Amino acid sequence: MLKITLEEIKLITKYIYEISGIYLDESKKYLLETRLNAIAEEHGCATYQDFFNKTKMDATKSIERKIIDAISTNETLFFRDTGPFQLLQHKIFPELIDARSSKMPSLKTNLKIWSAASSTGQELYSVAIVLQELLGDLSKYSIKLLGTDISDAAVAQASSGKFNKFEIERGLARDKLNKYFTPAGQTWKINDQTRAMVNFRKFNLMHPFTGLGKFDVVLCRNVAIYFTLEDRKKLFNKIAEVLEPDGFLIIGSTESLTGICPRFIPKRHLRSIFYQLK
Amino acid sequence: MNTMTVLIADDDPVIRKLFEKRLKNAGYEVTVAVDGSDAARLLDAMTFDVVITDLVMPGAIGGIELLKIAKEKSAGIEVIVITAHSSVDTAVNAMKKGAVDYLEKPVNFDELFLRLDKIAEVKAMLKNAGDLREAMDVTESSAAQTIQDLEIINSKQQVLLDRLEAILGDSRRDEYTRIEQALHLLEYR
Numbered sequence: 001m002l003k004i005t006l007e008e009i010k011l012i013t014k015y016i017y018e019i020s021g022i023y024l025d026e027s028k029k030y031l032l033e034t035r036l037n038a039i040a041e042e043h044g045c046a047t048y049q050d051f052f053n054k055t056k057m058d059a060t061k062s063i064e065r066k067i068i069d070a071i072s073t074n075e076t077l078f079f080r081d082t083g084p085f086q087l088l089q090h091k092i093f094p095e096l097i098d099a100r101s102s103k104m105p106s107l108k109t110n111l112k113i114w115s116a117a118s119s120t121g122q123e124l125y126s127v128a129i130v131l132q133e134l135l136g137d138l139s140k141y142s143i144k145l146l147g148t149d150i151s152d153a154a155v156a157q158a159s160s161g162k163f164n165k166f167e168i169e170r171g172l173a174r175d176k177l178n179k180y181f182t183p184a185g186q187t188w189k190i191n192d193q194t195r196a197m198v199n200f201r202k203f204n205l206m207h208p209f210t211g212l213g214k215f216d217v218v219l220c221r222n223v224a225i226y227f228t229l230e231d232r233k234k235l236f237n238k239i240a241e242v243l244e245p246d247g248f249l250i251i252g253s254t255e256s257l258t259g260i261c262p263r264f265i266p267k268r269h270l271r272s273i274f275y276q277l278k
Numbered sequence: 279m280n281t282m283t284v285l286i287a288d289d290d291p292v293i294r295k296l297f298e299k300r301l302k303n304a305g306y307e308v309t310v311a312v313d314g315s316d317a318a319r320l321l322d323a324m325t326f327d328v329v330i331t332d333l334v335m336p337g338a339i340g341g342i343e344l345l346k347i348a349k350e351k352s353a354g355i356e357v358i359v360i361t362a363h364s365s366v367d368t369a370v371n372a373m374k375k376g377a378v379d380y381l382e383k384p385v386n387f388d389e390l391f392l393r394l395d396k397i398a399e400v401k402a403m404l405k406n407a408g409d410l411r412e413a414m415d416v417t418e419s420s421a422a423q424t425i426q427d428l429e430i431i432n433s434k435q436q437v438l439l440d441r442l443e444a445i446l447g448d449s450r451r452d453e454y455t456r457i458e459q460a461l462h463l464l465e466y467r
Contacts, residue, residue: 081419165353166404170411174352183349185374253422258432266429273426 001037004029008048012036015052020068020150021206022226035070039063069153078122078171083272084221084250089130091269092248096216097135099246108142114215116239117223118147118200121158122167125190127219128197129180138197146212148203158200161190206231209238216244222252229260236261240277249275282327282398283307287317287344288360289335293385297330300387306394314339318347326355328397330390333361333368333380342372349376356397360385438467 004012012032013024024032036051043063045051055063093111101109111131115124124147131143149155168177168188181188205223218239224232236249240263243249249264251257257264257275264275284306286297294310301308309324311317314335321329321344329348333341341359348355356378361369369380379393445459 081422083422169353170408177353178350183376186376254418254425256425256429258429262436266426266433268426268430271423273429 001033002040002045002048002051004033004048008052011052012048015055016067016071019064020072020204021231022071023228023231024071035073036067039066039070065152069151072149072151072154078126078168080123080126080171080221081253083253083270084219085126085130087250087269087272087274088127088217089134092217092274093131093134096246096248097141100216108140111141111143111217112213112215113143113145113217114212114219114242115145115147116205116218116220118149118158119151119154120163120167121147121154121161121198121200122163122171123147123219123221124158124198124200125161125180125194128194129176131197132180132194143197145198146215147198147200148205149200150202150204152202155200155202161195162187163190164188205235209242212242214244215242215247217248217250218243219250221250222255224255224260225252232260236264240264243277245277247276251275281305281307282394282401283309283325284394285309285311285317285320285324285326285329287311287314287329287331287335287341289313289332293332297385304391313337314341314344317344321348321351321355325352327401328394329355329357331357331359333359333365333372342368342375345372345375345377354401358390358393438463 006026009026009029009032013026013028017023036048040048040051043051043054045054055067058064096111097109100111113124113127115127118124124145128145132138135141147155147158149158162184163181164187168181177188180191180194182191183189220235220239224235227235236257239249240261253272257266263277265278266273266275284301286294286301286308287310288294288297289312291312294312298308298310309320309326311320314331315337317329317331318339320326326348329344331341331344335341335344339347341361345357345359348357357372357376359369359372359377359380360383361372361380362383366380366382369377369382372380378397381390381393441463442460445463446456448456451459
């Protein structure tokens with residue numbers, strides 16, 4: 001495996017920060033080597049300096065995309081932590097639907113939900129499943145589920161709606177698997193109705209949130225942990241801007257907004273926490 | 279040591295016997311089914327790591343149907359299909375439908391044992407990964423609980439602090455009243 005020098009680590013972590021906002025320090029040497037080695041070798045680079053030069057010169061930005069795909073790959077599961085999904089099913093969605101449908105009973109009830117770092121889509125599909133379980137017939141609702149991620153590869157896999165058995169077995173109960181997925185060879189494919197509820201696209205959370213509109217629920221779980229404190233503050237301030245005044249924010253179960261964004265107030269429901277604007 | 283449980287489904291009693299003997303000698307726990315329907319019944323009653331099934335069997339449930347039943351029961355059950363040379367296309371089709379492997383008749387047992395070893399290896403790795411994940415989940419949920427408790431406590435303290443600041447900074451009142459109010463708030467919070 002190609003060895004990385006301290007100088008090269010500085011160069012490359014700075015570059016990764018610039019393109020993705022993901023902050024890695026010198027302690028992540030092993031992670032850099034294991035995740036970038038294959039790309040560097042594929043492009044015939046003898047050193048990471050060489051790799052860095054090639055990446056910077058690449059006008060098509062294809063190496064840059066590969067680096068983002070490699071660095072941003074993270075653990076994601078269907079119904080990862082049951083807490084947030086129970087929270088959505090038993091607290092957040094019933095409250096939102098009450099609030100939204102009472103205003104204009106003749107119109108469809110609108111709901112907009114954003115999975116801000118959707119990875120390969122498991123979280124957003126889980127939300128779509130929760131909504132179907134809770135509401136049954138969706139014809140009275142206009143539901144928009146948006147999933148965004150910085151990785152092209154993750155967005156492409158999420159869009160395909162296909163998951164291999166390792167991705168699917170954990171977290172997803174057998175009855176839900178059979179109800180919402182169909183076997184397609186060695187993979188399982190989400191059913192058309194669920195697929196039609198969601199949209200995935202590439203988005204860098206460091207960029208301005210213009211054009212996204214407002215959301216009733218934002219899920220931003222286990223992504224800010226890769227950002228610097230300053231960038232976390234910026235991120236949650238931007239999320240506060242795109243959240244409806246009575247909307248809900250869900251972050252990772254081991255994350256905290258203390259000292260990050262005073263505009264949010266934490267609230268507890270059973271064993272989970274959600275945030276609302278003050 | 280081979281500790282996997284294997285279900286053999288084949289309508290030919292000679293082949294059935296042969297499989298049973300060879301696999302038992304190799305240390306596997308073996309159950310035999312005389313056809314697809316029998317195998318489906320056994321799948322319902324017991325759990326198996328691996329199903330080895332003939333692709334063509336008489337009755338309503340053939341090899342492909344049995345594969346489907348096994349996979350619906352648990353995605354963790356691995357299915358190997360046994361096929362005559364003439365039906366290799368069907369065997370490839372079976373793999374598309376989730377079979378882990380196929381073997382042509384007459385079955386080469388060395389080959390079968392190699393495939394079973396590989397399956398056992400993957401299962402062991404998956405179990406190991408599963409155990410690690412479970413340990414991670416326990417750690418994570420206990421950390422989550424602590425962090426969430428702190429988050430709520432901190433938020434309450436912040437509200438109190440905001441109110442104290444408002445009281446103490448209220449220039450319309452004299453200092454004595456402000457301090458008195460602040461102390462009152464602290465006492466009865």
